[in-house]
Structure formats: C-alpha cells, structure tokens
Amino acid sequence: MRKYFKHYLIYYLLLFNSSEAFSQIKYIRVLWSVKPESEATISWFTKENSKKNEVLISTSKKNILIKKNISTIKTNYSRKLSNGSFFVHHVNLENLKPNQNYYFKIKSSSSVSKIYYFRTAPKDKQKGFSLLFGGDSRSNRETRQEMNRLVKKKFTENSDILALVHGGDFIYDGRKWSEWKMWLEDYSKTYTDDFRVLPLMVTRGNHEKDKKLFNEIFNWPGRGNVYYTTEIGNFSLLTLNTEISIAGNQREWLQNELERLSVSHKWILTNYHRPAWPAVKSPGLALQQWVPLFEKYKVNLVFESDGHVLKKTVPIKANKINLKEGIIYLGEGGLGVKQRIPTKKDAWYLQSPGYAESFHHLYVLSVLAEKLSVDVILKDGSVYDKFFIFPKQRI
Numbered sequence: 001m002r003k004y005f006k007h008y009l010i011y012y013l014l015l016f017n018s019s020e021a022f023s024q025i026k027y028i029r030v031l032w033s034v035k036p037e038s039e040a041t042i043s044w045f046t047k048e049n050s051k052k053n054e055v056l057i058s059t060s061k062k063n064i065l066i067k068k069n070i071s072t073i074k075t076n077y078s079r080k081l082s083n084g085s086f087f088v089h090h091v092n093l094e095n096l097k098p099n100q101n102y103y104f105k106i107k108s109s110s111s112v113s114k115i116y117y118f119r120t121a122p123k124d125k126q127k128g129f130s131l132l133f134g135g136d137s138r139s140n141r142e143t144r145q146e147m148n149r150l151v152k153k154k155f156t157e158n159s160d161i162l163a164l165v166h167g168g169d170f171i172y173d174g175r176k177w178s179e180w181k182m183w184l185e186d187y188s189k190t191y192t193d194d195f196r197v198l199p200l201m202v203t204r205g206n207h208e209k210d211k212k213l214f215n216e217i218f219n220w221p222g223r224g225n226v227y228y229t230t231e232i233g234n235f236s237l238l239t240l241n242t243e244i245s246i247a248g249n250q251r252e253w254l255q256n257e258l259e260r261l262s263v264s265h266k267w268i269l270t271n272y273h274r275p276a277w278p279a280v281k282s283p284g285l286a287l288q289q290w291v292p293l294f295e296k297y298k299v300n301l302v303f304e305s306d307g308h309v310l311k312k313t314v315p316i317k318a319n320k321i322n323l324k325e326g327i328i329y330l331g332e333g334g335l336g337v338k339q340r341i342p343t344k345k346d347a348w349y350l351q352s353p354g355y356a357e358s359f360h361h362l363y364v365l366s367v368l369a370e371k372l373s374v375d376v377i378l379k380d381g382s383v384y385d386k387f388f389i390f391p392k393q394r395i
C-alpha cells in the first residue's frame with residue numbers, strides 16, 4: 001500500500017510540475033512592435049492577483065531545466081483588466097540577440113508555466129524571413145479556429161515564419177473580456193507542438209471599440225496611439241491606425257517616417273484596417289491622406305482589412321493602373337469572419353491581374369534578398385495566388 005501511495009505521489013508531483021492544468025497562468029503571448037531584432041514583450045493572464053510575477057529566460061532550454069545561466073525578469077505591468085475579472089502581466093525584454101531562439105518559463109506566485117520559446121528577427125540584411133498577414137478573426141469562432149489551425153500548419157512547416165501581423169477586428173465587441181478570452185484561447189492553438197510561440201504585431205480595427213481592453217491586452221497603455229514602424233534589417237512595416245485622426249499628427253508622423261525610411265530601407269510596407277481601395281465598402285480617408293504619400297515615397301506593398309473579402313488590386317499610381325510603378329493593395333480580412341460578396345468587383349482597380357473573391361485567406365510574405373514573395377493561402381491550405389514584388393528605385 002505504501003508503495004502505491006509513493007507512486008501516486010510521484011505521479012502527481014510530476015503532473016503538477018509539467019502541466020499547466022493546475023496553473024493559473026493563462027494565454028501566454030509574445031508581442032512585437034518596433035525592434036523585433038532586440039525587443040519583445042512576454043504577456044500572460046492570471047485569474048487571481050498573483051504577487052510575484054516574472055519570466056525566466058535563456059537562449060538554451062537546457063539552462064532553464066538545470067537553472068543555470070538564466071535571467072529572471074520581473075513584470076513591467078501587472079494589473080487587473082479595466083473591464084474583466086483577470087489580471088494582465090507584461091514583461092518587456094530588451095537587448096536580445098538577433099536571429100536567436102529564446103526559451104522562457106513564467107512564474108506567477110506558486111504557478112509555473114511550461115517552457116515556451118520564440119525567435120528574434122534577424123539583423124543580417126541577407127537573411128531571409130517570412131511574416132504571416134491576416135485580419136478580421138472576429139465573429140465566427142469555428143472558422144477562426146480552422147484558420148488558426150492553418151496558421152499553425154504554416155508556422156510548423158516553415159521555420160522562417162517569425163510572426164503574425166494582425167490587421168485589426170480581433171473580435172466582435174472589443175469591450176467584452178468574454179470574447180477576448182475566447183480569442184486568446186484560440187490564438188494559443190497556433191503555437192507549434194514543441195511550444196514555439198508565434199509573436200503578434202497588432203493593428204487597431206473599429207471592432208476594438210473603446211480600445212481599453214485592446215491596449216491592456218497588447219501592452220499599449222501609455223505608449224501612444226498604436227501607429228508604429230517595425231524595422232527588420234532593410235525591411236520596414238508601418239502599422240497605421242484608421243480609428244483615430246488619419247490627418248494631423250499621424251499623417252505628419254507617416255510623412256517623416258517615409259522620408260527617413262526611403263533612404264535607409266529597401267522595403268517599405270504599410271498595414272492598416274480600413275481600406276483606401278475597397279472591394280466592398282466606400283474608400284476610407286486613407287485614400288486622400290495617405291495614398292499620395294505612399295506613391296511619393298514608393299511604398300512597395302500595402303495590407304488592408306475590414307471588408308471581409310479576398311482582394312488584390314492592380315498596381316495603382318495616380319488613380320490609374322501602372323504595372324511598372326504602381327502599388328498593390330491586398331486585403332481585406334479573412335481570418336474567421338464570414339466573407340462578403342465583393343460588391344465592387346467591377347471597379348477598374350480590381351480587374352486582372354487584380355481580383356476580389358469571397359474566400360477566407362492568409363498571406364505568407366517572404367522577404368528575400370532581392371524580392372518579396374507573397375503566397376495567398378485559402379482556408380483549405382491551397383495556394384490561390386503567388387506573386388513577387390521587386391525593389392523600387394528611390395532617388
């Protein structure tokens with residue numbers, strides 16, 4: 001009897017140490033914004049107000065297991081959600097090495113997570129990498145989960161994929177923690193079976209509503225209006241915010257950033273929620289305020305969301321098709337929400353080689369030394385379209 005008791009005790013101790021079933025640590029994520037070569041935020045939630053919240057991190061998984069050469073970093077932000085029962089925790093990491101796997105374990109009071117990892121972005125301009133793009137994961141949970149399984153498949157198959165850029169409208173009502181919880185639960189299903197976390201770069205959509213929960217969940221409190229430039233080697237991505245004034249400060253910032261990046265970076269891409277060149281709705285104010293700047297500074301590619309269709313415009317310059325110098329606009333949100341019928345299918349900017357269709361989709365953008373490669377992947381995993389973008393002369 002004593003022998004059996006001993007076995008059960010060992011079993012329970014092992015289970016307690018190796019599983020998060022008993023842990024109060026929930027919805028672990030890695031967030032990227034400006035410098036993914038050297039910075040990242042590790043975030044999670046707890047049901048209770050845990051006193052001691054920290055991350056144990058190392059470039060080797062073994063070091064964490066044997067507790068050698070690891071850094072312990074305390075949270076920069078641990079607070080109860082303004083509209084929800086959980087507590088959110090963020091640890092900001094700095095001075096990371098580029099193109100490096102980082103293994104980490106989270107501790108909140110007596111709860112301990114499994115060991116997860118992520119890879120920082122490369123600094124070497126010759127090193128290729130890929131990003132996933134998609135928006136509007138929103139209302140239809142079953143399809144969202146199906147799309148997340150596709151994200152996991154792509155992330156598992158292609159280890160060059162570093163992060164997912166989400167174009168906004170994560171859920172239907174951004175004021176509801178109950179919806180965010182489901183979204184967070186579903187997002188954690190994109191991680192690989194060996195616990196590699198897919199870092200997130202976020203964009204604000206109209207369904208994020210009063211933005212309070214969005215800011216708390218994605219580590220934006222006190223960090224401004226959610227428009228920012230992500231730089232990876234000679235690649236840059238400007239995430240813009242269509243939910244605040246598109247002119248004024250944001251436009252001025254955009255112009256200054258484009259001026260700077262046009263001399264320092266080979267690739268300039270932009271990403272925002274409401275389309276300038278829509279396949280369903282009316283054009284957003286971005287058409288007047290931002291598109292002339294994109295054209296002036298020769299942006300290479302633009303991602304839009306919000307319309308709930310699969311769209312690729314013809315290359316556009318000065319309101320006309322321009323196959324040599326025009327900009328292609330991709331969109332418009334197919335990570336879960338029911339797809340609409342593209343009512344503007346006959347518009348001049350959606351004719352061949354452009355298109356507008358009612359398909360759920362995910363973009364795989366590969367940044368190679370001499371070109372960008374874009375794969376348009378449908379829900380069933382098939383490749384609907386593949387095309388390349390070449391550098392532009394900017395003098």
Ligand SMILES: [Fe+2]
Pocket residue numbers: 169205206207273305306307
């Ligand atoms: Fe939207």
